[in-house]
Structure formats: C-alpha cells, structure tokens
Amino acid sequence: MNQRVHLGQAAPELYQAVLALEQLMSDRVAKAGIDKGLAHLLRLRASQINQCAFCVRMHTRDALASGESSDRIAMVAAWHESGYFSLKERAALALVEAITLVADGQVPDAAYAEAAASLSSEEILAVEWLAVVINAWNRIAIASRYPVEP
Template sequence: MQRVNLGKTAPELYKAVLELENLSQQKIKQAGLDIGFSHLLKLRASQINQCAFCVRMHTQDAIKAGENIDRIALISAWRESQYFSEKERAALSLIEEITLIAQQHFPDSVYEQAAQVLSSDEITAIEWVAIVINTWNRIAISSQYQVAP
C-alpha cells in the first residue's frame, strides 16, 4: 500500500522543517563545528533509527563535504575507533542519547561529560542537529521514502 507522502500532502509543514534544517546548519557554523562532521552526526542518528533514505543521503553528503571514508565506515562503531576526537565523541554521545530518548531519557552523566569538552554553543548546535535529523527520519520512515540503487 502506498503511504501518504508528508512532504507533498502538507508542504507548509515540510517547509517549516526545512527551515529548521537551515537554521540548525547555521548554528553548526556559528558554533565552529565542522559541516562534514555534522553529516556524520546525522548519519549516526539515521543508522540508529534505521532510516535507509537518510543513511544513504548523509553518507553521500559526508563524502561531498570531504569526510574521510574510514570515519564514515566506522561511525556505527565509533567507540572502538581512534578516528574521533574527544569533542567528536562527546557529540556522538549526545546524538545517540537524544535519538534514544524514549528508551533511556537523557542521562545527566552524558550531558556532564559533554559539557566538559564542548561549549554551550556547541552543545546547542549538536542538540538541534539531533532534534532535526530525528524529525527527518520520522518523516522519511513514515512516508516510506524509497532508496533505489
């Protein structure tokens, strides 16, 4: 059965999410975070949510932004890898906790660890990236956006 395409049936709401996306990217730039790494953050959330459409898109976006192919390949196993800095690890922890918020809420310990290495501007930008990508994942999954070879 064909599902409703939320972007086509409610374009004004879709445009509002696009505006959130644009604003969150501006916040990433203002915080001095790397745009390529922001795609890795989106990729990681999309992997957790099992959003094939977004996994593919953010893999391609990360490559276009100059991200290292090893970092892209290892993002799902970032804890076991030496490819990510302390700040990037804190950002990945934040992304994962916000993505899994319904399962385990957002432990103070994760936030406190992040706050030791990230500025409040960086935390704000990362949290908005998490909120927006999780919104996109839900739009793509519920509308069954197709991923064709």
C-alpha cells in the same frame, strides 16, 4: 504494500517549516564552529540508529562530499571502539545518540556531563538541535517510506 501518504507532498507547508528549521539549525551548527563533515556524521549516526535508509544514504554521500574519509564514515557506527574520533567528536556523537534514544534513559546526566566536559555551551546547543532536526527528518522519511533504490 499499501501506498503511504507522502508527508512532504500532502502537507507542503509543514515540510517547508521543517526545511526552515533545518536551515536555522545548520546556521547554528556553522556558528558554533562545528565542521560540516562532522555535522553529516552526526546526522548519519542518528539515521543509522533510526534505520532510516534514505537519510543514511544521503548523509553518507554528504559526508564524502564534505571531505570526510570513507574510513570515518564506516567507523561512525562503531565510534565507541575506534580511534578515529577526537574527544569533542566523541562527546557530540554520544549526545546525538542519547537524544536519538530518548525513550531509553531520557538523555542521561552522564551523556550531558561528557558533552559539557568537551564542548562549549554553543556547541552543545548546536548538537542538540541537530539531533532534534535529524530525528524529525528520519521520522518523515520513514513514515512516508521514501524510496531507496540503487
């Protein structure tokens, strides 16, 4: 395999800007009252869709450290079929999925309407920014082929 450019090392000023965006987004998520564990599950779901092994492992560990159960972590990939998530959590998961899959339907009105029926404007704002930022991180890790070893 060809050696990849490590985006963080090659352009540390850009990497630092994404870290600053991460902090601003995390502050917004906390201000909106979104539980830390749920925020990691939302990041985990986007990372699963994007097949970002580095971020899947990291947010699984972070979710556990935040008090999420192993059952909820295991079920996030199949949240549609499970009873583990509240209406608000399901709306947030659906919105993160729609934003992650933006090329497939442009965040359908139905996904946004579902979110608006269960989440406040502040919660929607926080979830949307969370989706934007985790998708950026997924692309950084995937493009750079961040190693994921046991």
